Structures are given as C-alpha cells and as structure tokens.
Amino acid sequence: MAKSESTSTIAPTAAPVSLTAATAMPAIVGWLIPGAGHLMQKRWIRGVLIMISVVAMFAFGLGMQGKIYKPNTGDLLDILGFIGDLGSGALYILGRMLDWGGINITTAIADYGTKYIVVAGLLNIMAAVDAYHIAIGKKQ
Amino acid sequence: MMLALQLSHFSAATIFAFFASIVFGITQRNTKDEMIRYAAYCFGVFMVCMFVAGWVMWLLHH
Numbered sequence: 001m002a003k004s005e006s007t008s009t010i011a012p013t014a015a016p017v018s019l020t021a022a023t024a025m026p027a028i029v030g031w032l033i034p035g036a037g038h039l040m041q042k043r044w045i046r047g048v049l050i051m052i053s054v055v056a057m058f059a060f061g062l063g064m065q066g067k068i069y070k071p072n073t074g075d076l077l078d079i080l081g082f083i084g085d086l087g088s089g090a091l092y093i094l095g096r097m098l099d100w101g102g103i104n105i106t107t108a109i110a111d112y113g114t115k116y117i118v119v120a121g122l123l124n125i126m127a128a129v130d131a132y133h134i135a136i137g138k139k140q
Numbered sequence: 141m142m143l144a145l146q147l148s149h150f151s152a153a154t155i156f157a158f159f160a161s162i163v164f165g166i167t168q169r170n171t172k173d174e175m176i177r178y179a180a181y182c183f184g185v186f187m188v189c190m191f192v193a194g195w196v197m198w199l200l201h202h
Contacts, residue, residue, distance in 0.1 A: 113145075
C-alpha cells in the first residue's frame, strides 16, 4: 500500500493554509479530470476509484441515452441540470463537442441516464473539494 | 455508434448507489477503514431506502 494511503487515525496537526494557486490547482485539475486532483497528491487508490466512479456514471448515463444539458435554455431546471453536468469537467466539454447524449428525454431509462450524468458531475465537484481539503492540510 | 443500455429500475438504482457510495466514502471520511465502512453504510442505506420506497409505491398503487 502506498505511504500516502496511511490508515492512521491521528488528525492532521498542521494549520490549514489559505487559498493559493498551489492549493487551488488540485481542485481545478480534479474538476477537469475526475480523480486527477487526488492522483497529483499521490492519493493513488482514491484517485483511481473516483475516476472510475465518475467516468462510469457518466458513461452509463450516456449509454442510457441521457441528455447533456446546454446553457441558456431559459428553463430553471435545465440551468440546474447544466450546472450539475458542468461538474464533470472535461467529460462535459467532450460530450458537448462530440454531441453525445440523447436530444429529448422520452423514456424512463433516458431520464435515469440524465440523472446519472448530472450526479456524475456533482460527485466530481465533491471530489474536487476533497482534493482541495487535502491540499490545504484539512484532510490526510 | 452509441450503445443503448436497457437497465431495469432496480439495476439502474443499484449501479447508481454503488458508484455514489464509493465517492461518498472517499470524500466524507479521513482514514481508509472509515472510508470503507462509510461507503458500505451508504450503499446499505441506498438499498434499504430503495426497497422501502418500492414497497410504498406498490402499496399506493394497489
């Protein structure tokens, strides 16, 4: 097991540092590439698990003909969906560039798929915040 | 060509619970053991809630 994946229960003693470019970088990279924020801090297992989870949820969502939301549709629910989708970072950008996903949600399974894509983005935001917490010393 | 998955509601909810629980475990706890326990707990709660909600919907329908 990697040294960085220690199971020690001792809380970090170093005082948390403020927001700087160095501490923000894991969060930004982690948002763009799911799990990369952890990987760049040598949290290999966590990074790989996050990457697999987020990418798999996004892929399952696409496989179920889920819809990728676009900005500026004027519908509040669409805007919320767009914010969730955007959390997937590069996956969302790639999906929009390559025009992935269903156009309309006409079946129950496509609705599940759409939720999968939104939740993949939201989970990736949680992971990016976690990477930031590791960078500032708030978490091991 | 995009693969069209046809999952049942149960399968879709189980896969959802599995991946969401992994990320919850990693992000909400500090040590490896705690992460594993919390992920397992989240998955269990997801599954129990799914069964309860399923039976409630069945009872409301009948």
